[in-house]
Each structure stands twice: as structure tokens, then as C-alpha cells.
Amino acid sequence: MTERELLEDAWKNLRARGKVPASAVPPESSEVLHPLVREAAMGWTQQSPLVRESNECLVQIGFEPGWLPLRCADPPPNFMLCAIRAIPGETNRMEWANFVGVDAAHRAARADLPYGEPCPRHPVGPLVEAWGKWPRAVSSVEPYRPVNRANLPHFHRIAEAEARTLPMLHAAGDAPEQPLLPGFKGPAPASWLVAAYDLCDAAPAQGRGAPWDLRLFVYSVLHLAVADGDGEFRSVRVPHLHDHAKRIEDASGQRVASVAEWLHGDRWTNRRRDWHRLPEALRRFNQRLGWIQVPGFGHVRIATASVIPSSQADPLVEFTVRVPPSAASGDRIDWPTLTRYGRESSPLFRTYLSAAAMMGAAAHRGHAITREILPPVLDGEGKPKRRKGGR
Amino acid sequence: MIRGGDPVPNPAARYVRGLTRDDLTRLIGMDSTTHWDRRRALAAWQRLHDDGVIELRDEGGGVHIYGPKPTP
Numbered sequence: 001m002t003e004r005e006l007l008e009d010a011w012k013n014l015r016a017r018g019k020v021p022a023s024a025v026p027p028e029s030s031e032v033l034h035p036l037v038r039e040a041a042m043g044w045t046q047q048s049p050l051v052r053e054s055n056e057c058l059v060q061i062g063f064e065p066g067w068l069p070l071r072c073a074d075p076p077p078n079f080m081l082c083a084i085r086a087i088p089g090e091t092n093r094m095e096w097a098n099f100v101g102v103d104a105a106h107r108a109a110r111a112d113l114p115y116g117e118p119c120p121r122h123p124v125g126p127l128v129e130a131w132g133k134w135p136r137a138v139s140s141v142e143p144y145r146p147v148n149r150a151n152l153p154h155f156h157r158i159a160e161a162e163a164r165t166l167p168m169l170h171a172a173g174d175a176p177e178q179p180l181l182p183g184f185k186g187p188a189p190a191s192w193l194v195a196a197y198d199l200c201d202a203a204p205a206q207g208r209g210a211p212w213d214l215r216l217f218v219y220s221v222l223h224l225a226v227a228d229g230d231g232e233f234r235s236v237r238v239p240h241l242h243d244h245a246k247r248i249e250d251a252s253g254q255r256v257a258s259v260a261e262w263l264h265g266d267r268w269t270n271r272r273r274d275w276h277r278l279p280e281a282l283r284r285f286n287q288r289l290g291w292i293q294v295p296g297f298g299h300v301r302i303a304t305a306s307v308i309p310s311s312q313a314d315p316l317v318e319f320t321v322r323v324p325p326s327a328a329s330g331d332r333i334d335w336p337t338l339t340r341y342g343r344e345s346s347p348l349f350r351t352y353l354s355a356a357a358m359m360g361a362a363a364h365r366g367h368a369i370t371r372e373i374l375p376p377v378l379d380g381e382g383k384p385k386r387r388k389g390g391r
Numbered sequence: 392m393i394r395g396g397d398p399v400p401n402p403a404a405r406y407v408r409g410l411t412r413d414d415l416t417r418l419i420g421m422d423s424t425t426h427w428d429r430r431r432a433l434a435a436w437q438r439l440h441d442d443g444v445i446e447l448r449d450e451g452g453g454v455h456i457y458g459p460k461p462t463p
Contacts (some may be wrong), residue, residue: 337444351435355445359458368448368455 045370145226146335153227153323155292155331162326210342210349212281220303220319221263229328236319244315259317275312282308331360402447403437406454
């Protein structure tokens with residue numbers, strides 16, 4: 001029996017007996033692997049933009065070959081790596097290891113490095129190499145590419161009981177910057193996406209169109225089919241620029257819109273001048289957006305930008321998205337209209353999202369949504385009493 | 392021009408006039424109810440109405456929001 005078969009058997013056995021925590025992800029779900037670990041696989045250098053910019057470090061742990069990472073729970077700074085390996089000579093027995101405080105340990109490792117010394121091989125390198133040798137299971141579920149319509153999930157439906165069953169949850173004490181979302185019980189329910197954006201101290205729109213981070217957040221969440229809303233993380237890989245999308249189209253014949261096309265349509269004018277705003281928007285997305293608060297529980301991560309391009313040559317932007325089953329069935333959104341409005345104007349983009357939420361609620365109730373507007377109060381002469389400005 | 396208190400024949404304008412400060416904040420992201428903000432909100436709702444994305448119908452006592460008209 002090969003080591004891989006051993007691991008697979010042991011995994012199934014542990015799952016069947018409930019020994020694997022709900023937070024564990026099977027080894028083939030390598031999409032959840034944090035980009036920092038991927039960086040390590042490429043050979044860590046201090047010039048690495050990811051390490052330099054994020055000031056994050058990986059742990060100096062004496063990994064031995066044979067360990068396989070299961071998941072990297074939570075984004076930095078609560079970065080945690082879990083690893084698993086088969087116990088040699090025994091069947092269906094696994095050894096676990098949790099490495100906590102990765103960033104602090106990695107900082108210490110960098111601090112110990114004498115000045116002028118060549119940068120050593122990253123300690124997690126062997127681990128990631130072992131991961132890379134694991135043959136990936138080919139997922140039968142293709143990511144949903146909205147062409148005509150998309151589904152706006154109802155994240156406010158997530159209940160506390162369901163939140164406790166979801167993997168990779170954030171503890172209640174580690175609240176991100178986004179505060180509690182308001183309830184949408186009034187007659188004019190706005191889209192929760194817009195409210196989530198506003199409540200996280202979002203920056204106002206600069207230039208033409210809706211803010212990039214809001215658009216990237218909304219678009220990435222919409223790239224999930226209703227059937228894939230099972231609470232598991234799914235990776236959505238999108239070509240970075242128009243050229244990369246064209247290359248994919250030439251190779252496979254499949255038309256896939258790029259992130260640049262989401263934001264700028266067919267042509268990105270001033271791309272050289274403005275490109276740096278794209279990774280900045282993705283980092284803002286990771287820091288502030290992508291969380292939903294479940295009352296009585298805490299914050300749940302629903303979306304993250306797991307691969308952020310470091311240059312215009314990087315071909316890919318990857319989002320990791322999940323939708324719990326209770327929120328999967330949502331409102332209908334017309335994808336070309338949404339992207340067009342997003343490019344045109346911020347109020348238009350937000351109003352369309354709100355209108356979609358209202359129409360969804362109207363369809364659910366069976367009658368049109370009405371915002372009650374009282375008729376003006378008339379005086380004795382039949383003229384309205386309240387003039388402009390409330391007087 | 393939106394004039395408070397006057398009968399407004401345009402349903403989009405009537406809708407926007409009835410929005411509260413919280414509504415405007417949530418819909419267009421401006422914590423303000425200035426005249427200019429309402430103009431921007433009106434323009435957005437009017438655009439959706441004109442594009443056929445939604446249909447705002449003034450049915451007395453309130454402006455109803457309907458889905459797009461079916462194409463013949």
C-alpha cells in the first residue's frame with residue numbers, strides 16, 4: 001500500500017468516525033492553501049513581494065518529509081497551519097500537528113538571519129513539495145461563469161446553528177473590522193452587499209464607476225452556482241488581464257471574462273497608470289470585506305482573494321468563495337447590466353443591487369414592494385404645507 | 392427639480408422623495424439628504440426605470456416597484 005493510499009484510507013476512516021474536525025479540508029482541496037505557503041514552494045527570498053509587503057512570515061519548524069498540510073485556517077495574523085501524516089507501519093492511524101502563531105515564529109526566523117547571509121531555503125519548502133506531489137482530484141464542478149444572469153445570495157439567512165457547522169469560522173473574539181449588519185426587515189430592503197460595504201468604513205468611490213473593492217467583492221460572490229452553495233469553499237480562478245483571457249480562449253475555445261474586463265469592459269485605458277490599484281483593491285477586499293456576522297455566533301468568512309497578482313505578467317486572480325446552503329437561493333441579477341452599471345456609476349451600481357433585492361422580496365411575497373410616501377398635507381387653500389427643506 | 396410637497400408626476404422622483412436618510416445611505420451610500428444627493432439617487436432610479444430593469448408605478452399612496460415589463 002502506497003503512502004497516498006494509506007492517507008486516503010486513514011482520512012476516510014477518521015471522517016467516518018467523526019475524528020476529523022469539521023474545520024479540516026481533505027488534502028485535495030489545495031485551493032484553500034494560503035498564498036504564503038505557495039510562496040514558500042517557489043523558494044522563499046526576502047525580496048519576495050508577498051513577504052516584503054505583508055510582513056508576514058512562516059514558521060521555523062523542523063518539518064520532515066511526509067507531512068501533508070490540511071488547511072491553513074484563518075487569514076493572517078491568525079494564520080494556522082495544520083499538517084497530517086501517516087504513522088509508519090500502521091494502517092488507518094494518522095498523526096496530527098497544529099502549528100500556531102506562524103507569523104510570529106516566522107518573524108523570529110527572519111530576525112535570526114545574520115546580515116549579508118544568503119537567504120536559506122524556506123523551512124516549509126519540503127512540506128509544500130510533498131503537497132505538490134499529491135495528485136489533485138479533478139473536480140467535476142466547473143466554476144460558474146455568469147454570462148446572462150447570476151444569483152445574489154441571501155447571507156442574512158445564516159442562523160447561528162448553521163454557522164457552527166461551517167468550517168473555518170472566525171472566533172467571536174477576533175472580530176474583523178466590519179460591524180454587525182443591519183436586519184433587512186423594512187419595506188425597502190437594500191442589498192446586504194451594499195450595506196456590508198458601507199459598514200466597514202469603506203472608502204468613497206474615486207473616479208468613474210463603483211469602487212473596485214466593492215465590485216470585486218460582489219462579482220466574486222456571484223461566481224458561484226446555486227448548486228455549489230453547500231458551505232464548502234470553492235476557488236474561482238479568473239484571468240487577470242485581457243491578454244490572459246484571450247490566451248485561454250485560444251487554447252480552449254472557451255470565453256472567460258477577465259478581472260480587467262469586469263472593471264473596464266473591452267479595453268482598459270491607462271492600464272499602465274492604474275494597474276497598481278487592482279492589487280490594492282484586492283488587499284482591501286481581504287482586510288475589510290468578505291465577512292458576514294451571524295448574530296449570537298461571530299464572524300463567518302465568505303470570500304477572500306486568495307491569489308493577488310504581484311505584476312501585470314501574473315496570469316491569474318483567484319478568489320475563494322463559499323455560500324452556506326441557507327443562503328444559496330437568492331435574487332436574480334442580470335450580469336451584463338450589473339457590470340455595465342458598475343463601470344458607469346457608483347449610485348447606479350448600488351441602486352441596481354438594491355432594486356434586485358427588492359424585486360426578489362416582492363417575488364417572495366407575491367406583491368410589489370411599496371415604499372409608502374404620504375401625500376402632502378394641504379392647508380386651507382389646498383396648497384401643501386411643507387415646502388422644500390421641510391418648512 | 393424635485394420640489395418637496397408638490398405633487399410629483401414622475402414615479403421615480405416620488406419614490407426618491409419618500410426615502411429617509413437611512414434609505415439613502417443604504418441605497419446610494421451617502422449619509423446625507425441634501426438636494427444634490429437626492430438628484431443622484433433620482434438619476435439612478437430613473438435610469439433603472441428607463442432601461443426597463445424595474446418599473447416604478449405610482450399607484451396612489453405609494454410608489455410600487457415591479458420587475459421588468461415582459462417584452463411583446
